[in-house]
Amino acid sequence: MIEKRRDYLKRLPPEYYCGQAYVHWSLAMKERKTGWLIPIFYYKYREILAHTAFRFGLCCPIYCCMPDHIHMLWVGILDGCDQRNAMRFFRTQLNPALKQLGARFQNQPYDHVLREEKRERVAFEEVAEYIARNPERQELVPPDGYAEYAYSGGLVPGYPELKPFEDDYWERFWRIYSHLLKNGLHV
Numbered sequence: 001m002i003e004k005r006r007d008y009l010k011r012l013p014p015e016y017y018c019g020q021a022y023v024h025w026s027l028a029m030k031e032r033k034t035g036w037l038i039p040i041f042y043y044k045y046r047e048i049l050a051h052t053a054f055r056f057g058l059c060c061p062i063y064c065c066m067p068d069h070i071h072m073l074w075v076g077i078l079d080g081c082d083q084r085n086a087m088r089f090f091r092t093q094l095n096p097a098l099k100q101l102g103a104r105f106q107n108q109p110y111d112h113v114l115r116e117e118k119r120e121r122v123a124f125e126e127v128a129e130y131i132a133r134n135p136e137r138q139e140l141v142p143p144d145g146y147a148e149y150a151y152s153g154g155l156v157p158g159y160p161e162l163k164p165f166e167d168d169y170w171e172r173f174w175r176i177y178s179h180l181l182k183n184g185l186h187v
Contacts, residue, residue, distance in 0.1 A: 012113055017083040020076045020181065022114035024127060025087060028106045029098075032068040036101035042151055044097045045070075048090060053157045056086035057185060061173055062128040062164055065151035066138065071131045077157075077180045087111075125170055132164065157185055 017023060029036070045065060049072075053059055057078025064071045074083055091105055098104050117123060135141045135149040146152065147165035154164040159176055163169065 011084070011111070014082070014084065016113045017111075018076070019079050019081060021074075021081070021083055022076075022119050022124065023074050023083050024112040024114065024131070025072045025074060025083075026069060026110040026112075027072075027091070028069040028110070030104050030106050033103040034067045036098055036103040037065055037067050037151060038101070039150075041097055041101060045094060046153075046155065048093045048097075049155050050157065051093070052086050052090045053155055054185060055089065056083070057081040058083065058086060059154075059156040059177065059180070061154045061156065061177075062131050063153060063155070064131050064134045064149070066134055067140075071134060073128055073131055075177065077177070078184060121170075121174065128164075156180075 011017075042065065049060060049063070058074050058076050058081050060072050060074050062071075062073045074086070076083060087109060091109070095104060114124065114127065118127060132152055133146045135152065136143060136146050141149050152164070154162065154169075154173075156162050156173065156176055157180075162172060162176065
């Protein structure tokens with residue numbers, strides 16, 4: 001019997017995921033399983049995301065949990081941040097909750113490391129808006145109703161009041177992010 005070889009997505013060298021890296025992660029469910037995205041799972045997702053952010057020194061200015069996959073935009077805060085290790089931790093911690101709901105992640109998440117030009121403020125915010133508008137493209141909300149989607153948001157450690165769809169969000173996000181880069185998470 002021939003052993004089936006697991007195909008792995010090619011990754012950039014490890015240093016691209018470290019420090020102040022900006023990475024758009026997409027985590028699909030195995031066989032595009034649906035039915036797991038319910039309020040109790042969403043609360044567990046946010047809890048695990050918060051622990052991941054604090055443990056690995058990153059923030060998630062925007063995420064969107066879709067019925068068969070999850071998008072997250074992670075930004076490193078600390079020099080020691082390693083998003084590949086953070087993603088491994090995140091998936092390991094969240095998989096038991098998914099298993100209880102009859103779902104699991106595909107073997108590997110897809111990632112897109114943002115290059116310098118996509119890290120510029122306007123371009124970065126466009127990537128974030130693309131993620132936020134996923135529910136519109138799937139017709140889960142009406143046009144321009146993405147801010148009302150129940151399973152989208154953001155998470156910046158230490159700032160629970162920061163909400164991605166408020167008018168001053170990006171101004172506040174960049175100011176807080178700058179502060180965190182300068183002072184770390186333990187100020």
